[in-house]
Amino acid sequence: MAADPTDSPARTADRVARYKALLAPGSGLREGLERIQHGRTGALVVLGYNRDVAGLFTGGFGIDVPFAPTSLRELAKMDGAILLSSDLSRILYAGVHLAASPEIPTVETGTRHGAADRFARQTGVPVVTVSASMSTIALFLEGERHPILPPGELMNRANQLLKTLGQYADRLRQLLATLTTAELHDQVTDRDVASVLQRWEMSRRLHVETSAAVRELGTDGRLLGLQLQELWPDLSGQIELLALDYTTVEGDPLDVTALAALSTHDVLNLDLVLRELRLAPDDMGGHGHRVLAQIPGLPSTVGPRLVAHFGTVQNLVAAPQHELQGIEGVGEQRAKAIREALLRLEEPGG
Numbered sequence: 001m002a003a004d005p006t007d008s009p010a011r012t013a014d015r016v017a018r019y020k021a022l023l024a025p026g027s028g029l030r031e032g033l034e035r036i037q038h039g040r041t042g043a044l045v046v047l048g049y050n051r052d053v054a055g056l057f058t059g060g061f062g063i064d065v066p067f068a069p070t071s072l073r074e075l076a077k078m079d080g081a082i083l084l085s086s087d088l089s090r091i092l093y094a095g096v097h098l099a100a101s102p103e104i105p106t107v108e109t110g111t112r113h114g115a116a117d118r119f120a121r122q123t124g125v126p127v128v129t130v131s132a133s134m135s136t137i138a139l140f141l142e143g144e145r146h147p148i149l150p151p152g153e154l155m156n157r158a159n160q161l162l163k164t165l166g167q168y169a170d171r172l173r174q175l176l177a178t179l180t181t182a183e184l185h186d187q188v189t190d191r192d193v194a195s196v197l198q199r200w201e202m203s204r205r206l207h208v209e210t211s212a213a214v215r216e217l218g219t220d221g222r223l224l225g226l227q228l229q230e231l232w233p234d235l236s237g238q239i240e241l242l243a244l245d246y247t248t249v250e251g252d253p254l255d256v257t258a259l260a261a262l263s264t265h266d267v268l269n270l271d272l273v274l275r276e277l278r279l280a281p282d283d284m285g286g287h288g289h290r291v292l293a294q295i296p297g298l299p300s301t302v303g304p305r306l307v308a309h310f311g312t313v314q315n316l317v318a319a320p321q322h323e324l325q326g327i328e329g330v331g332e333q334r335a336k337a338i339r340e341a342l343l344r345l346e347e348p349g350g
């Protein structure tokens, strides 16, 4: 079925990322396309078969054989397009003429690439091309051409993205540490909270892009994938707790996903970020979920009980040891440890 124009950009991006992963270095499909590339011939391969596809090609012949990179390469020596089954496990037809409507607009000038673009637009089924003259691979999907980069270029791009993400993550950690200090000294402003969530949103977007680039690398991206995993969980965990520490003017926990709707340009505007977050101005001390999570060895069940009792970081900081001991799960040793940890966090760089 043709692409639904109401499809959200996020769904389209997800589809593109999925097909790029299927075309990742090391995959059978990629190996077949690279063989064609190295043989200096071209190809036009339709990545799926449905009723729309069935009604929109002529000529060629049905073969219905299991997919193999070498078979793809052999069949590409013939003129015309190759049709694969929707799970890409079989080669169904070869040497066919794709008969998409010539009325469909395309910016492609060559006949192979024009046919790929029109066919993908009309059927909603992705088409991949190997250019005989340029020796490039491209994916046509939902009205866009996506270049499939050579492994070396992909690796450079993924490395660069990961490096930038690392810098973003460092800056976010600095902002979170500054917020902790402000919470402990009761000096939090709405701009402190908004700055953290602004940087979080920028990092989150970059993380999505980096994850896609790493997935595109297939098996070559394993090491980068591990580095990416190390970078993320503690940050997303801190942000989840931050959302519980502040409230909106309606009295709800902060919705950190509210910023996802802003354009990249608008995310850079702190006033717009503040407007989206709708922070309650009279509740700017922080409830303490995130601060308590930074205390080593404190069981995850105890933090919420302390927050339920004390309500704010300020009350926690001011609580004498015997009051802390009144909370279920907090004995003398733990009460001392909490007080010491709060004092340590209060110090700059603590």
Ligand SMILES: Nc1ncnc2c1ncn2[C@@H]1O[C@H](COP(=O)(O)OP(=O)(O)OP(=O)(O)O)[C@@H](O)[C@H]1O
Pocket: 042, 043, 044, 078, 079, 080, 081, 096, 097, 098, 099, 109, 110, 111, 112, 113, 114, 115, 130, 131, 132, 133, 134
């Ligand atoms: N509608 C179509 N259906 C199937 N195959 C097609 C179609 N149009 C073009 N081709 C294939 O493309 C080949 C010609 O490609 P042409 O050089 O004109 O296009 P191109 O987009 O410039 O591609 P390349 O970059 O590979 O040169 C044909 O020999 C044929 O195999």
